Amino acid sequence: MSLDTNSATLRILDLQNLGVATKRSLVRWFQPRPVAHVVSGSPKGILYPLPEVVARIRQRSQRGLSGDVLHRVVTLDAQVRSLRGDDDIYLGEHAQRRVSEFVCCLSPAESERARGAQRQVRESAILLPGVEYLRQITLIHPAVVRYVLSNQADELPCGDAGWRSWVSALWAVNPEKNT
Structure with missing residues (x-):
C-alpha cells in the first residue's frame, strides 16, 4: 500500500x-x-x-x-x-479506511480534539471541492495525530492564513479518488 x-x-x-x-x-x-x-x-x-x-x-x-x-x-x-527534516503531506491510499480505524479507538478527550481539528479544516477549505473528504482524511496527518493524542499543537498551522495554505496543499496532493 x-x-x-x-x-x-x-x-x-x-x-x-x-x-x-x-x-x-x-x-x-x-x-x-x-x-x-x-x-x-x-x-x-x-x-x-x-x-x-x-x-x-x-x-x-x-x-x-x-x-x-x-x-x-x-x-x-x-x-x-x-x-x-521534511513533512510530506501525502497521506497515502485508503485514507478514509485508515481514518475510520483511528477514530474508533479515540478517548472522549481525543475525539473532542479531533472534532476541533476537523472544524478548522472545514472552515479553511470552505471554497474547495471535496471539503468533507478533506475534513475526514486530515485526521491521519502526523501533526494532527500528535495534537489529537497529546494536545500538542506546535506542528499545526498558525492563524487562518496558515490553515488555508496547509489545507490547500493537502487538498492538492490527496485527491478524493484514493478513497
Missing part, C-alpha cells in the same frame, strides 16, 4: 523498548500487517505510522495505549519525523 514514508516512524522493536508490550504480543497484534513502509537501510525494518499503531494496540490489547506509554510513543514519532 502506498504511504507517505515520513509518517511511518515506529518499529515493533521501538514499541517494545518504550514499554508498550512484549515483542511476541506486538508481532501478534500487527497481523495481518496494517499499512506500513519497509525500510532496507538503517534502521532496517517495517515502519508503521502512529495512527495505525495506536488503533492496532488499542483494538487488541487489554491495557490499551494511554498515559506515559502513549506519551513516549507520540514523542518518539515526533522525534523521528523531526530528524528526517
Whole structure:
C-alpha cells in the first residue's frame, strides 16, 4: 500500500523498548500487517505510522495505549519525523479506511480534539471541492495525530492564513479518488 514514508516512524522493536508490550504480543497484534513502509537501510525494518499503531494496540490489547506509554510513543514519532527534516503531506491510499480505524479507538478527550481539528479544516477549505473528504482524511496527518493524542499543537498551522495554505496543499496532493 502506498504511504507517505515520513509518517511511518515506529518499529515493533521501538514499541517494545518504550514499554508498550512484549515483542511476541506486538508481532501478534500487527497481523495481518496494517499499512506500513519497509525500510532496507538503517534502521532496517517495517515502519508503521502512529495512527495505525495506536488503533492496532488499542483494538487488541487489554491495557490499551494511554498515559506515559502513549506519551513516549507520540514523542518518539515526533522525534523521528523531526530528524528526517521534511513533512510530506501525502497521506497515502485508503485514507478514509485508515481514518475510520483511528477514530474508533479515540478517548472522549481525543475525539473532542479531533472534532476541533476537523472544524478548522472545514472552515479553511470552505471554497474547495471535496471539503468533507478533506475534513475526514486530515485526521491521519502526523501533526494532527500528535495534537489529537497529546494536545500538542506546535506542528499545526498558525492563524487562518496558515490553515488555508496547509489545507490547500493537502487538498492538492490527496485527491478524493484514493478513497
